[in-house]
Amino acid sequence: xxxxxxxxxxxxxxxxxxxxxxxxxxxxxxxxxxxxxxxxxxxxxxxxxxxxxxxxxxxxxxxxxxxxxxxxxxxxxxxxxxxxxxxxxxxxxxxxxxxxxxxxxxxxxxxxxxxxxxxxxxxxxxxxxxxxxxxxxxxxxxxxxxxxxxxxxxxxxxxxxxxxxxxxxxxxxxxxxxxxxxxxxxxxxxxxxxxxxxxxxxxxxxxxxxxxxxxxxxxxxxxxxxxxxxxxxxxxxxxxxxxxxxxxxxxxxxxxxxxxxxxxxxxxxxxxxxxxxxxxxxxxxxxxxxxxxxxxxxxxxxxxxxxxxxxxxxxxxxxxxxxxxxxxxxxxxxxxxxxxxxxxxxxxxxxxxxxxxxxxxxxxxxxxxxxxxxxxxxxxxxxxxxxxxxxxxxxxxxxxxxxxxxxxxxxxxx
Numbered sequence: 001x002x003x004x005x006x007x008x009x010x011x012x013x014x015x016x017x018x019x020x021x022x023x024x025x026x027x028x029x030x031x032x033x034x035x036x037x038x039x040x041x042x043x044x045x046x047x048x049x050x051x052x053x054x055x056x057x058x059x060x061x062x063x064x065x066x067x068x069x070x071x072x073x074x075x076x077x078x079x080x081x082x083x084x085x086x087x088x089x090x091x092x093x094x095x096x097x098x099x100x101x102x103x104x105x106x107x108x109x110x111x112x113x114x115x116x117x118x119x120x121x122x123x124x125x126x127x128x129x130x131x132x133x134x135x136x137x138x139x140x141x142x143x144x145x146x147x148x149x150x151x152x153x154x155x156x157x158x159x160x161x162x163x164x165x166x167x168x169x170x171x172x173x174x175x176x177x178x179x180x181x182x183x184x185x186x187x188x189x190x191x192x193x194x195x196x197x198x199x200x201x202x203x204x205x206x207x208x209x210x211x212x213x214x215x216x217x218x219x220x221x222x223x224x225x226x227x228x229x230x231x232x233x234x235x236x237x238x239x240x241x242x243x244x245x246x247x248x249x250x251x252x253x254x255x256x257x258x259x260x261x262x263x264x265x266x267x268x269x270x271x272x273x274x275x276x277x278x279x280x281x282x283x284x285x286x287x288x289x290x291x292x293x294x295x296x297x298x299x300x301x302x303x304x305x306x307x308x309x310x311x312x313x314x315x316x317x318x319x320x321x322x323x324x325x326x327x328x329x330x331x332x333x334x335x336x337x338x339x340x341x342x343x344x345x346x347x348x349x350x351x352x353x354x355x356x357x358x359x360x361x362x363x364x365x366x367x368x369x370x371x372x373x374x375x376x377x378x379x380x381x382x383x384x385x386x387x388x389x390x391x392x393x394x395x396x397x398x399x400x401x402x403x404x405x406x407x408x409x410x411x412x413x414x
Contacts, residue, residue: 208293
């Protein structure tokens with residue numbers, strides 16, 4: 001019988017709270033609704049004020065209360081009561097505060113609701129930090145989660161390569177994340193206003209960084225490299241787009257202060273602009289106002305990074321560190337040096353990065369080529385493509401009788 005697929009998302013964070021996993025889940029759920037699915041979201045009680053509230057995609061139900069086990073018991077009752085066709089876990093150990101229960105969830109769901117298919121999207125492969133003295137269980141917890149799901153989704157080449165350490169699941173799908181910053185169509189006045197705020201003239205070269213400031217993103221290297229590069233090319237300007245850290249979070253507070261202090265005392269101090277917190281539309285305007293982006297991630301460029309995906313979706317010439325992955329995952333986009341991104345080798349020390357910035361600033365033809373290359377890759381990151389690939393992944397679990405388009409779903413209940 002034809003009926004709308006019913007998907008229950010389980011996530012440790014959810015919009016409007018800042019966070020990549022929450023934003024991804026909200027965008028995916030909304031897209032699946034547009035494609036004909038029915039979606040509900042189970043998330044942290046602390047994230048929604050401890051109460052069930054209405055959302056654009058369904059119901060937000062508390063996932064964790066005090067003590068935590070009561071929250072998980074409530075989730076299991078919701079699984080039985082809502083009777084979803086798919087339980088889709090958005091997994092990131094930190095988003096679940098490194099609790100062990102998410103690793104058991106696929107097995108428990110198979111027992112209490114065997115009709116449903118359990119799908120797990122891994123946003124990284126960090127092991128949960130389960131209590132002191134229990135280190136050997138961390139890898140086993142991640143392996144259990146990988147092996148007990150009906151389908152595992154990885155979003156980048158590094159995680160496709162990494163799951164092999166835990167025994168590759170029977171079914172693994174590769175689906176990229178999308179950008180939670182929709183590209184707007186600005187007019188020349190809006191772009192000019194952004195550049196004016198950054199004190200960048202029409203002939204200046206505006207370099208952008210987008211995202212929270214974390215040590216693993218190499219922002220200290222960017223600060224040093226930009227100071228070097230600006231001595232060589234006085235046209236260079238640097239803009240930090242968006243908030244420096246999560247609102248109310250003390251994480252990386254000292255690191256952010258150190259970056260600001262170093263830049264305020266550097267030769268380039270009058271060439272740096274901080275936008276502060278921005279709406280999604282304002283972020284899109286600022287991205288399009290830049291001449292290039294610099295994202296020198298210490299561990300290498302990865303498609304798991306939303307700031308990189310946002311830069312690509314906005315067609316920005318982007319300097320990134322060379323990806324760490326040596327295996328290419330089928331179905332995921334590939335960034336090519338000097339075509340869709342400008343790669344620098346690790347370690348991304350100040351000389352390497354400064355050379356890349358000055359070389360690209362002086363070569364407008366290369367920037368145009370990178371802009372065209374990024375634009376050609378961008379369609380793979382649209383939410384329509386991601387939503388359709390997700391529905392296809394559900395179908396590969398055996399849930400569909402036919403294809404995801406106009407699918408026949410088991411059961412007779414509408």
